Amino acid sequence: xxxxxxxxxxxxxxxxxxxxxxxxxxxxxxxxxxxxxxxxxxxxxxxxxxxxxxxxxxxxxxxxxxxxxxxxxxxxxxxxxxxxxxxxxxxxxxxxxxxxxxxxxxxxxxxxxxxxxxxxxxxxxxxxxxxxxxxxxxxxxxxxxxxxxxxxxxxxxxxxxxxxxxxxxxxxxxxxxxxxxxxxxxxxxxxxxxxxxxxxxxxxxxxxxxxxxxxxxxxxxxxxxxxxxxxxxxxxxxxxxxxxxxxxxxxxxxxxxxxxxxxxxxxxxxxxxxxxxxxxxxxxxxxxxxxxxxxxxxxxxxxxxxxxxxxxxxxxxxxxxxxxxxxxxxxxxxxxxxxxxxxxxxxxxxxxxxxxxxxxxxxxxxxxxxxxxxxxxxxxxxxxxxxxxxxxxxxxxxxxxxxxxxxxxxxxxxxxxxxxxxxxxxxxxxxxxxxxxxxxxxxxxxxxxxxxxxxxxxxxxxxxxxxxxxxxxxxxxxxxxxxxxxxxxxxxxxx
Amino acid sequence: xxxxxxxxxxxxxxxxxxxxxxxxxxxxxxxxxxxxxxxxxxxxxxxxxxxxxxxxxxxxxxxxxxxxxxxxxxxxxxxxxxxxxxxxxxxxxxxxxxxxxxxxxxxxxxxxxxxxxxxxxxxxxxxxxxxxxxxxxxxxxxxxxxxxxxxxxxxxxxxxxxxxxx
Ligand code: SF4
Numbered sequence: 001x002x003x004x005x006x007x008x009x010x011x012x013x014x015x016x017x018x019x020x021x022x023x024x025x026x027x028x029x030x031x032x033x034x035x036x037x038x039x040x041x042x043x044x045x046x047x048x049x050x051x052x053x054x055x056x057x058x059x060x061x062x063x064x065x066x067x068x069x070x071x072x073x074x075x076x077x078x079x080x081x082x083x084x085x086x087x088x089x090x091x092x093x094x095x096x097x098x099x100x101x102x103x104x105x106x107x108x109x110x111x112x113x114x115x116x117x118x119x120x121x122x123x124x125x126x127x128x129x130x131x132x133x134x135x136x137x138x139x140x141x142x143x144x145x146x147x148x149x150x151x152x153x154x155x156x157x158x159x160x161x162x163x164x165x166x167x168x169x170x171x172x173x174x175x176x177x178x179x180x181x182x183x184x185x186x187x188x189x190x191x192x193x194x195x196x197x198x199x200x201x202x203x204x205x206x207x208x209x210x211x212x213x214x215x216x217x218x219x220x221x222x223x224x225x226x227x228x229x230x231x232x233x234x235x236x237x238x239x240x241x242x243x244x245x246x247x248x249x250x251x252x253x254x255x256x257x258x259x260x261x262x263x264x265x266x267x268x269x270x271x272x273x274x275x276x277x278x279x280x281x282x283x284x285x286x287x288x289x290x291x292x293x294x295x296x297x298x299x300x301x302x303x304x305x306x307x308x309x310x311x312x313x314x315x316x317x318x319x320x321x322x323x324x325x326x327x328x329x330x331x332x333x334x335x336x337x338x339x340x341x342x343x344x345x346x347x348x349x350x351x352x353x354x355x356x357x358x359x360x361x362x363x364x365x366x367x368x369x370x371x372x373x374x375x376x377x378x379x380x381x382x383x384x385x386x387x388x389x390x391x392x393x394x395x396x397x398x399x400x401x402x403x404x405x406x407x408x409x410x411x412x413x414x415x416x417x418x419x420x421x422x423x424x425x426x427x428x429x430x431x432x433x434x435x436x437x438x439x440x441x442x443x444x445x446x447x448x449x450x451x452x453x454x455x456x457x458x459x460x461x462x463x464x465x466x467x468x469x470x471x472x473x474x475x476x477x478x479x480x481x482x483x484x485x486x487x488x489x490x491x492x493x494x495x
Numbered sequence: 496x497x498x499x500x501x502x503x504x505x506x507x508x509x510x511x512x513x514x515x516x517x518x519x520x521x522x523x524x525x526x527x528x529x530x531x532x533x534x535x536x537x538x539x540x541x542x543x544x545x546x547x548x549x550x551x552x553x554x555x556x557x558x559x560x561x562x563x564x565x566x567x568x569x570x571x572x573x574x575x576x577x578x579x580x581x582x583x584x585x586x587x588x589x590x591x592x593x594x595x596x597x598x599x600x601x602x603x604x605x606x607x608x609x610x611x612x613x614x615x616x617x618x619x620x621x622x623x624x625x626x627x628x629x630x631x632x633x634x635x636x637x638x639x640x641x642x643x644x645x646x647x648x649x650x651x652x653x654x655x656x657x658x659x660x661x
Contacts (some may be wrong), residue, residue: 101586101587103590104586104587104589104590110547111622111623114524116622118620118622120586121624123586123625124590146588147539147540147572147591147595149570149571150568150570151538151545151548151568152540152548153540153545153548154540154541154588154591158584162537173587174540174587175542175591176541176543176582176585176587176588177542177585177586177587177623178542178583178585178621178623178624179618179621179622179623179624180618180621182621182622183617183618183620183621194617195617198544198546198616198617198641199546200544200545201543201544201545201549201642202545202546202549203544204546212582245549261556261557262557264553264555264557265556265557267553267556267557268553268556268557271553273510273572274649275644281642282546282642282646284546284641287661321566358644389499431504489545490545490637491542491543491545492545494585
């Protein structure tokens with residue numbers, strides 16, 4: 001499925017440039033400490049173009065050339081590799097730390113190095129993070145967070161304003177950094193699946209599908225056709241309840257709480273259905289290695305279809321209401337725009353990418369499970385309205401897919417095959433389209449069949465920088481709306 | 496618009512937690528009696544997976560509408576009677592959590608929500624985790640679950656009232 005190529009520091013730049021010219025875009029950068037294997041540190045660059053993946057592998061001992069000037073989306077990946085492995089991206093424009101805070105972490109300690117055994121440095125201030133400063137007459141700053149006013153996750157936002165218009169937004173994340181990647185090392189793939197479900201709780205099903213797409217082939221597991229279809233149904237069900245909720249929040253922020261609450265009650269209905277189907281409102285732990293914990297029968301199929309028909313009917317009315325109501329259009333249209341070239345440079349994915357005219361969806365680019373012929377809905381405007389419409393259209397599409405899957409649900413045939421020990425130090429990648437966008441896993445096993453290195457890239461990790469562009473020139477009262485229209489995850493981003 | 500009005504009102508009267516009616520009335524009585532009618536809660540996420548937050552937010556949907564009983568989620572710890580804490584307390588969130596605790600006026604109650612807060616659950620051995628919560632601040636009540644469902648959270652509030660009374 002993918003083409004691997006070893007590159008040197010000296011030709012990395014030209015290889016990346018060629019790939020971008022051919023239409024590839026960066027969707028993951030993975031560092032790993034392979035010194036024990038006599039291969040130094042490896043940095044793998046994953047580029048994707050519909051249907052194919054190209055991997056560049058760079059080996060180094062201490063530093064690597066930054067490609068930020070060529071490929072701005074590599075910015076945070078390179079910072080992450082610097083924090084976690086202590087490798088220096090030469091020519092990187094930003095020398096500040098990313099997830100390990102100088103306010104509490106000794107900058108000389110790099111947790112993803114294999115010789116780091118987990119001892120924590122003393123909890124004290126080692127340095128300070130410096131924020132960017134906007135200067136000039138009449139410029140004022142508004143600081144928000146890390147603890148926000150609503151019931152949401154922590155993150156720090158700094159707005160610099162000139163009058164009402166936002167001149168600059170600087171976001172500092174990783175408050176919730178839980179060290180998940182290191183935590184997975186040395187564990188067996190089954191234990192890790194539990195953690196994977198808890199990376200970003202509301203996307204648990206699709207994230208675990210991405211993980212299973214990576215590990216199952218290495219373990220010699222091939223889920224049956226029925227299991228594949230059921231997993232796809234659950235993934236789409238997750239997309240529906242996420243989108244219904246996200247649309248609800250949009251109406252909350254523009255003073256239409258009645259519409260919002262109506263959507264929240266639909267969300268509750270869906271979550272109760274999740275519970276009746278899988279025993280869990282978020283469907284945690286429903287996918288297992290080689291199989292899936294639930295099955296469908298006539299009654300369940302009927303219940304699900306009935307519920308989805310109600311949802312579709314209601315969402316169509318909400319969409320019509322939004323398009324017919326001038327004050328909704330006034331708030332949604334031209335607000336929080338992300339232009340197509342920005343979306344391209346930042347390698348956006350998911351709803352944000354499609355609302356800005358990029359045809360990116362893992363279900364189409366690298367089809368997996370039972371997906372084929374998924375219809376993509378893209379818009380050129382890149383504003384809140386476009387993201388709203390992408391969501392409504394995707395709800396209809398997911399419902400269409402679920403009905404189709406249920407209609408063609410294959411019989412359970414062969415028993416799930418037996419798990420084999422993976423080849424020592426073999427690796428694979430796995431992708432899936434979560435409601436927020438592409439989830440990417442890199443998994444490498446050690447010689448005992450335990451996880452040697454696991455890297456996860458959350459769609460929100462790619463999309464957060466886009467907010468900093470989307471709000472420019474908007475008024476601060478529009479920020480919550482722009483933020484909710486993307487509804488990015490902090491937990492998945494911070495990891 | 497009318498289509499929504501009709502539906503929303505039907506929900507309120509017919510579909511609200513039919514199986515937990517008793518529990519809800521008990522909660523209202525308890526809050527009236529113990530807290531003089533209202534309980535202000537500040538939610539603090541110290542490193543959750545966000546599922547706990549989603550369930551807390553769901554308490555405000557038309558099925559539960561927890562404000563009916565006087566429970567209101569407030570914007571600042573300075574307004575709060577209760578800090579409702581989720582997550583495994585990451586190293587980066589330790590200081591903000593303690594600041595929130597210090598800024599809540601006395602008397603205050605600390606309620607931890609979800610398995611992460613009790614023993615850090617799956618994140619126990621991480622270099623980036625400093626939990627559990629009770630290592631740093633006193634905890635009065637724990638609501639177990641991964642995540643606890645809305646009805647468990649409501650039950651938790653009821654327990655809190657009973658303890659406070661004693
Ligand atoms: S207790 Fe469970 S649901 Fe809650 S934050 Fe922790 S992992 Fe997520």
